[in-house]
Amino acid sequence: MTTTFRGKTMSWEPVEGVLEVRLHREPANEIGTTTLTELEHLVRVIGEGAAGCRALLWRSEVKRGFCAGADLRELHAGLVERKEQVGPLRRVARALPTGAQDLLREGARRVSQPVVRRKVGQFIDRIHAAFDALDQAPIPTVAAVHGVCLGGGLELALTADVIIADKNARFGFPELRLGLIPGFGGLPRLSRDLGNAVARDLLLTGRTIRASRAHELGLVSQIAANGQAPEIARAVTRQMIRFDPRVTAQAKAFAKPLPRADLDREKETFLRMVTDPAVLDALTTFVQDEGPMPWLPGGSR
Numbered sequence: 001m002t003t004t005f006r007g008k009t010m011s012w013e014p015v016e017g018v019l020e021v022r023l024h025r026e027p028a029n030e031i032g033t034t035t036l037t038e039l040e041h042l043v044r045v046i047g048e049g050a051a052g053c054r055a056l057l058w059r060s061e062v063k064r065g066f067c068a069g070a071d072l073r074e075l076h077a078g079l080v081e082r083k084e085q086v087g088p089l090r091r092v093a094r095a096l097p098t099g100a101q102d103l104l105r106e107g108a109r110r111v112s113q114p115v116v117r118r119k120v121g122q123f124i125d126r127i128h129a130a131f132d133a134l135d136q137a138p139i140p141t142v143a144a145v146h147g148v149c150l151g152g153g154l155e156l157a158l159t160a161d162v163i164i165a166d167k168n169a170r171f172g173f174p175e176l177r178l179g180l181i182p183g184f185g186g187l188p189r190l191s192r193d194l195g196n197a198v199a200r201d202l203l204l205t206g207r208t209i210r211a212s213r214a215h216e217l218g219l220v221s222q223i224a225a226n227g228q229a230p231e232i233a234r235a236v237t238r239q240m241i242r243f244d245p246r247v248t249a250q251a252k253a254f255a256k257p258l259p260r261a262d263l264d265r266e267k268e269t270f271l272r273m274v275t276d277p278a279v280l281d282a283l284t285t286f287v288q289d290e291g292p293m294p295w296l297p298g299g300s301r
Helices: 033-047 072-085 087-093 098-135 152-157 186-194 196-205 211-217 229-240 245-255 260-273 277-287
Strands: 010-015 018-023 055-060 065-067 141-145 148-150 162-166 170-172 208-210 222-224
Touching (some): 010 033, 018 033, 018 229, 033 098, 055 065, 055 229, 065 152, 072 098, 072 277, 098 152, 098 260, 141 152, 162 211, 162 229, 170 211, 186 260, 208 211, 211 222, 222 229
Parallel strands (some): 018 055, 055 141, 065 148, 141 162, 162 222
Antiparallel strands (some): 010 018, 170 208
């Protein structure tokens, strides 16, 4: 088994019995198809024994933070491609009488929606499978978080058993501004860990919370001085690997059940929402934003 890996979006290597996974996709570790492929490779490594390691540590080498979420530019490009595939039908419609135009445009819309749902659904099925496997890994997992941890990035962090955060970390689910809900399993995992009231708060306000507030809520286990979360996370993993791995696996399985029914409901709701034309409009606004951090929502506490 290969014990080290260097990919386009992440790398990993064993360090004193711990598999350290480093995210390094600029500008903010956005999760797209390349990241997903490498996550699936990591899942296989864990399933084959995690290179002999007895714990896993996530950290980011990107200055802006742990992860800003899904690759929205890639999602936008995919939705535009699906839209262009039915474009000829809409061009034909313009040459027809008004009543026929309406019928043909409605037909084009109904053609495009299943295509979008199928293509996006394939990605969502894969990301859910990978995140579920990470969530249920037989070894304990710790995420060292700094800077932004938003949307899909927070969903990735929630697969970890313990989150250690720098003081500058910010957590949130900004998806409603795009006309969507989180789609990588974040709401069921957050509800499982902290309760549905906290999940509703983050979802419906779209605000970010600081590390101090996340610690008060129980999302974050420990707060570190800026830049120190990885070192504290390493200390936590050293404590974790002291115990019999069979006992640890059983304890984790008991303490961290997978919210299967809610994960399936979230996935179905996300796929229903993503076919709304308003989502494409919101994504177009996002990709045209020339600000340095367009994925950062307004408001924090």
